[in-house]
Amino acid sequence: MSVTIAVAxxxxxxxxxxxxxxxxxxxxxxxxxxxxxxxxxxxxxxLGINLVSTIGRTREKMTDDIKGGRLTxxxxxxxxxxARIHESxxxxxxxxxxxxxxxxxxxxYCAANHMIRFSVxxxxxxxxxxxxxxxxxxxxxxxxxxxxxxxxxAVTDPTMRGLNTAIRLKKLAGEMRTNIKGGVLLVIxxxxxxxxxxxxxxxxxxxxxxxxxxxxxxxxxxxxxxxKPLVNLPLDSSFRRAVQEILFRLKIK
Amino acid sequence: xxxxxxxxxxxxxxxxxxxxxxxxxxxxGGPNVRSKFELVTIREPAExxxxxxxxxxxxxxxxxxxxxxxxxxxxxxxxxRLEKDIEPVLERRLHLYLNYIEGVYHMxxxxxxxxxxxxxxxxxxxxxxxxxxDMLIFLYTSEIDIIEKIQITFITDGAKVEEMLPRAMQxxxxxxxxxxxxxxxxVEEFYSCALCQSFAPTHICCITxxxxxxxxxxxxxxxxxxxxxxxxxxxQSVKKGDLLDAVxxxxxxxxxxxxxxxxxxxxxxxxxxxxxxxxxSCGCFQAICFYIPEVDAFGIVxxxxxxxxxxxxxxxxxxxxxxxGRQVEGFLGIALEYLRSPSFLKADGGWYRIVWMPQVIKxxxxxxxxxxxxxxxxxxxxxxxxxxxxxxxxxxxxxWVLGEIKxxx
Numbered sequence: 001m002s003v004t005i006a007v008a009x010x011x012x013x014x015x016x017x018x019x020x021x022x023x024x025x026x027x028x029x030x031x032x033x034x035x036x037x038x039x040x041x042x043x044x045x046x047l048g049i050n051l052v053s054t055i056g057r058t059r060e061k062m063t064d065d066i067k068g069g070r071l072t073x074x075x076x077x078x079x080x081x082x083a084r085i086h087e088s089x090x091x092x093x094x095x096x097x098x099x100x101x102x103x104x105x106x107x108x109y110c111a112a113n114h115m116i117r118f119s120v121x122x123x124x125x126x127x128x129x130x131x132x133x134x135x136x137x138x139x140x141x142x143x144x145x146x147x148x149x150x151x152x153x154a155v156t157d158p159t160m161r162g163l164n165t166a167i168r169l170k171k172l173a174g175e176m177r178t179n180i181k182g183g184v185l186l187v188i189x190x191x192x193x194x195x196x197x198x199x200x201x202x203x204x205x206x207x208x209x210x211x212x213x214x215x216x217x218x219x220x221x222x223x224x225x226x227x228k229p230l231v232n233l234p235l236d237s238s239f240r241r242a243v244q245e246i247l248f249r250l251k252i253k
Numbered sequence: 254x255x256x257x258x259x260x261x262x263x264x265x266x267x268x269x270x271x272x273x274x275x276x277x278x279x280x281x282g283g284p285n286v287r288s289k290f291e292l293v294t295i296r297e298p299a300e301x302x303x304x305x306x307x308x309x310x311x312x313x314x315x316x317x318x319x320x321x322x323x324x325x326x327x328x329x330x331x332x333x334r335l336e337k338d339i340e341p342v343l344e345r346r347l348h349l350y351l352n353y354i355e356g357v358y359h360m361x362x363x364x365x366x367x368x369x370x371x372x373x374x375x376x377x378x379x380x381x382x383x384x385x386x387d388m389l390i391f392l393y394t395s396e397i398d399i400i401e402k403i404q405i406t407f408i409t410d411g412a413k414v415e416e417m418l419p420r421a422m423q424x425x426x427x428x429x430x431x432x433x434x435x436x437x438x439x440v441e442e443f444y445s446c447a448l449c450q451s452f453a454p455t456h457i458c459c460i461t462x463x464x465x466x467x468x469x470x471x472x473x474x475x476x477x478x479x480x481x482x483x484x485x486x487x488x489q490s491v492k493k494g495d496l497l498d499a500v501x502x503x504x505x506x507x508x509x510x511x512x513x514x515x516x517x518x519x520x521x522x523x524x525x526x527x528x529x530x531x532x533x534s535c536g537c538f539q540a541i542c543f544y545i546p547e548v549d550a551f552g553i554v555x556x557x558x559x560x561x562x563x564x565x566x567x568x569x570x571x572x573x574x575x576x577x578g579r580q581v582e583g584f585l586g587i588a589l590e591y592l593r594s595p596s597f598l599k600a601d602g603g604w605y606r607i608v609w610m611p612q613v614i615k616x617x618x619x620x621x622x623x624x625x626x627x628x629x630x631x632x633x634x635x636x637x638x639x640x641x642x643x644x645x646x647x648x649x650x651x652x653w654v655l656g657e658i659k660x661x662x
Contacts, residue, residue, distance in 0.1 A: 031273060053411070065472075066470060066590065067469065067539075067589060067590075067617070068617070069590065069620075070591060072362070072363065072364045072425070072429060073429055073432040073433065073472075073474050074256075074341060074344070074345070074363050074425065074428070074429070075345065075348070075361070075362040075468065076474060076475045076477075076478030076479065077475045078362075078475070078478060078479060079348065079362070079478070080361075082360065083360040083361040083365070083367065086271075086360055086367075087284050091273060091274035091275070092274075093275045094275075096273060096274075101327065107264075110471055110539075111446070111448055111466065111468050111470035111471055114448055114487065116472075118483075120410055122269045123271060126270055126271035127271070153501065253541075
């Protein structure tokens with residue numbers, strides 16, 4: 001049975017950094033599939049690898065090939081798609097990465113997305129851990145996989161706007177076909193001098209339970225400035241320790 | 254059952270098992286290798302030796318670890334009840350059977366074949382293609398009793414694979430041509446797709462060998478495969494039933510399907526006509542066949558066409574009139590691929606009833622358009638309204654306008 005952790009929240013709150021470090025830790029414990037489900041972030045860069053293709057591009061190419069009458073009848077489209085999704089996997093010794101890419105343009109993608117869900121779900125089953133770096137709307141999760149999520153980390157920075165997005169995520173999660181077994185867990189990132197009172201009050205009033213806090217780590221902005229992958233974070237950095245603590249509390253040891 | 258006979262286990266539980274690159278002992282074919290294919294052919298009994306497995310070129314133990322190598326996988330079978338048509342079916346079984354083997358994965362097909370063998374299975378003793386061949390023979394003969402003799406050859410010598418590839422390609426192409434020639438009269442089952450019912454609750458797609466789903470994504474073969482993979486899923490098999498009207502494409506099975514799945518809204522459907530009881534349209538169709546009363550003929554417009562069609566409305570407006578799971582006479586939502594069907598709008602005159610379409614579609618489907626008609630169909634580059642259309646059709650002598658086309662009866 002694989003364990004799926006989805007990381008979501010407003011743009012710029014540190015989702016990708018958390019996802020990258022989760023992947024880094026988990027790949028020491030078992031096989032990991034990292035899923036970049038946010039078209040505007042770059043989990044691959046945080047992990048220090050190049051992308052081959054994305055599900056979005058695979059879908060467009062498939063659509064073009066169908067239009068051009070170029071697909072063989074020797075295998076069904078589902079099977080062809082299975083293979084093409086495998087081809088778009090970035091395989092590294094420690095983990096594999098699948099990028100969702102851009103969402104579909106106008107037109108009908110009911111059948112395409114149905115087939116993609118089938119392929120992605122099948123693929124994901126083979127890994128011990130799945131880490132999904134999601135966009136705030138959770139669009140890709142509902143469209144491209146039905147994979148159950150064990151834990152949804154709703155990440156925010158200590159701002160009202162970030163927190164409101166996290167609160168919306170909780171609502172959204174309730175409306176999806178995806179089942180979130182372990183619940184929506186609030187993670188407040190980039191804390192400087194403890195938790196501001198306003199945020200503390202707002203959390204208390206919300207339906208969210210504060211699960212973890214992560215202190216601001218200057219090492220991250222340092223790596224960002226130099227354009228280096230976040231997996232280069234020093235082993236004793238406070239950020240790494242905080243992410244490790246999250247896994248510990250999720251009983252993933 | 255196989256315990257002790259083979260070094261690794263066999264069973265459906267291994268299907269879908271991903272073999273990560275870090276765990277690969279050897280990769281045969283795949284995206285990094287140019288020369289590769291798999292082929293199943295039927296032979297005369299005297300031509301093959303039962304249960305013989307031959308390896309031409311190096312065996313896997315002698316090939317560099319973690320490397321990707323060329324491969325040809327040839328399965329030759331004989332049996333008095335084996336018919337040529339079954340070759341592709343037996344060939345596709347390679348996908349199933351290889352994936353049944355613990356630590357082996359198979360992707361793609363034909364000249365794209367992609368096989369991986371995991372290190373732990375190699376270490377357990379699956380260290381020769383001869384053993385892999387024996388396992389395949391075991392699976393083929395225990396699952397398919399009409400196979401009386403079977404012989405398997407692996408070729409890992411790239412030059413030899415390369416040399417044999419053109420012949421295999423010829424066979425694949427001939428098979429595709431045959432499959433594309435499959436007709437409604439050749440099959441007993443159609444497939445239905447209900448994927449769009451969340452948008453159009455009275456819409457159900459009826460998929461036949463001559464009619465691909467409106468969205469263009471699911472043809473009859475896909476329907477068949479999808480139903481086998483997931484018999485409880487949105488794609489179901491439909492008994493064709495009796496043929497009531499060969500010209501319009503009316504079947505008792507399709508009518509019954511329409512009745513059941515449209516919540517009683519419709520009880521008849523013509524699969525190949527835009528009049529009387531046309532197929533319902535969801536919102537997903539790639540294009541619309543629309544009736545042009547001024548010339549008593551049809552135009553076609555696709556989703557990506559910007560601007561107004563020859564009748565003055567854009568795709569979006571027309572889509573509103575066509576969609577929603579209704580039967581709208583004179584408006585038919587279609588997949589573009591349907592233009593390649595021999596039964597395309599058969600009852601209404603087919604291609605010869607088409608008078609206007611966007612240039613890009615005309616270019617893309619040139620192969621499907623009758624040669625004598627190609628220059629007589631107007632595009633947005635030729636005409637901008639129906640007055641100009643009438644003038645154009647008369648000038649070029651469109652056979653429909655000239656009255657040369659008789660509708661089938």
